[in-house]
Amino acid sequence: MSAQRWIAWIVLGAWLVWLHALQAWLGSGGSAWVPDLALVLVFSLVARIEPKDAPGIVLVAVVARAALAVDPGAALAAGLLGLVLLELLARGLFELTAPAWRALFAGALVFAFDAWLAGLHALHAGIGPVPFVRVLAALVPAAFTSAIVSLALGPALAHLPGLSPLRSRRW
C-alpha cells in the first residue's frame, strides 16, 4: 500500500473523530435532532470505495468511534461491518450517490445502527419493552437529520481533504 493511502486512512480516522466530537458537542444540550455526522461520512465514502477497502473503513470507523463513545467494541464492529456490507450490496442495485437514494439509505442505516446499539444496551441493562420503545422513538430525529445532512452534504463529506486516495473512479 502506498504512503498516500496510509495517510488517507489516518486522515479518515481524524475526520471521523472530529465529526463524532462535533455531533456530541451539538447534542450536549440534550437535543435529539443531531445528525450522526461520522456515520454519514462512512456511508458517503463506502458508496465510492473498492470492496477490498471495506474492512479498512470498518476498522478505522470502529477505532474512531470507540475513542469517544461508550458502546462496547464488539457491538460497534458488528454494527459497522453489517451496515458496510449492506451498503456494498445495495450500491449494486441502487445509485447510492444520487440524492434521493443516498438520503433514504443514510437515514435508514443510521436508524438501524443506533437501534442495534440501543437494543444491545436494553438487553444488557435489563430495560423493559416500554422504555426500549421510548428509546427507539428518540432515535428517529437523529436518523431524519442524518438523511438531510446526507442529502445536502453527502458528496462534500466524501470529498473531504485527504480522502481522495480512498475513492474509486469506478463508483
Add this chain to the structure above:
Amino acid sequence: MSSSRSRLAYVAVLCVLVFAAVEPGTLLDVWIERALVPSRFAAELARPFGWLESSSVRAAESTLAAEAPALAATSRELLARQAAGALPRDPELARGRGAVHAQVVERKTQRADCVTIQFAPEAPVEVDAPVTHGDHYVGRIDALSRERAGEATLRLVTEKSFRVGAEVEAPDGRKAALVVGGVAPRPSHGADEDERRASADAGLFLAVHAPQDRSITSGVVRVREIEAPGSARSASRPSGGLASLAGGELASLANGFRLGELVRYDVDGVVIFAVRAELDYGAEPYELAVLAPAEQAEAGPPLARDPFAVERWIRARCAVPGEASIGREARRILAGTRDGVEPGAALCVGGQLVGRVETSGPWSASARLAGDPGFRVQVAAALAGSDAPRALGELVALGRDDDDALLFVWRNAIDPPPPGAVAATPAELFTAPGERSVPAGLLLGSTVLPRTRGLHVLRVTQPADGRALGVVQVWRAAIAREEEPEEDEP
C-alpha cells in the same frame, strides 16, 4: 480469493462479532476491548471541542458552585441522622463505650453471613471488636483489609460457626446463661397452607447452644461475654466456637446488647430453643457501630465515608462534553483503572450525583449518566416534615420526560396498599449506603414521593443538568493502605 468466498468470510466475521456483542465477557469480547485500548489516544483529537464551553455548561457549573456549600451541609446533616441510628438508644449501653460509625458496602452472595464494611481510615477498629446497630448485636470484626484502609470483614451472628455468650432474663426475673450463634431451623409447619405461610413469615431464628436453665422458655436475650481473668486483647482472631467467649476486654463491650427473644418450638418432633432475631441480617442494617474502649473512640461516630472528603475523589475529563452515543446519556471518561477509576463508581459534580462508571479500562472508562435508561442506584429520601431519612431501595432510570426531568421506576414495599386516594410527600433524594462504589449522601434530586405500596414512576428534578458538564469527579471506592491519610479531611 473469489468474490463469493470473501463475502462468505465477511458474513462469518459478522456472525462472530454479533455473538461477541450479544454475549459480553467472552474471550473474544475481551480481546476486542483490549485491542481498542489505544483508541483512548485518538480521543485527544477531540480535545478542542472541550474548550468550546457552551452557555449551558457555564450555567450548570455556576449553579452547582453556588449550591455546593448548602448541599454539603444538608447532606452531612442527613448522614449524621442516618449514622445516629447506629448508636445505642439505651443510655446504659452508650455509657463507657466508644463507637465507630461503619457502613456495609458489600454483601457477598456466596458468603451471605460475612459482609464488607467501611469506616473512617483513622478509626480505632480492631479484629474481634463487636459490631452493633442501635441496641442490637450484629456480629464481630473478622479481619481488617490488608489492601484497603478503613475496610474490614464483618462476621454476622448468623454465621454457622459464630458463637457469642449470652444471658436470658425470664419475665419472672430469673437469669440463665446460654450461647447463641448460627441460624436455627424454622418451626415445623402443619399440612395446612396457612400454617406453612405463618412459619415462613415467622422471621429469622438464631440457634441456641448449651442453655444453662431449660426451665426458662421465654425472655429477652442479651449478650453476656465472659471476661476471662487476665485475658488481654488478642491480636489474632480466635478460631471460633467457644474460644471467642474468652475474647476479653473487646468482647465484653458488647454486653447488654440485644440478640432477640427466647422461644421454644418444635422441629420435626424435637423441641429446640432459639432466639427470634429482631433484625433482618440478610437485608439490613447498613449503618453500624463498631464498639471500642471509650478512651479510644469518640462517643459519637464520625462519618464512615464522608462524601465530601477531597481525597476520595478523582477529577476526570470527559472525552467530549456531550452525547457521544445517540439515544444514550453516557460519557467516555479520560481516566481509567490506572487512575483508580473502578466500575460502578459514582460520578459527581458539586455534591450532585450525575452518573456511574460502567466499565473501566487502563486509560479510559465509560460512564452512564443518571438519565440513561437502565441506570441504577440505591436511594434514601429526606422527607419534608420528617427527621429520619427513609431508605427507598433501588431506583432504575427510564430516561427523561419532555421537560428533561429524570424518570425512575421505584417499588414501594414499605407503605400500606392504597386505600383510595394516593398520598404523596415532597422529598429530596440522596444516595444510600450499601454500595462500595457510591458514597451515601450525594444528591440525586427532588421528587414527590407516593406513599402507597406498589410500582411508581418518580419524576426527579436536579439542580443542574449533569449532561452539560465536561469535567466530573469519580469516587474512589477505597483508599489503598499506603495512601492512608494521616490527617483529617483537608
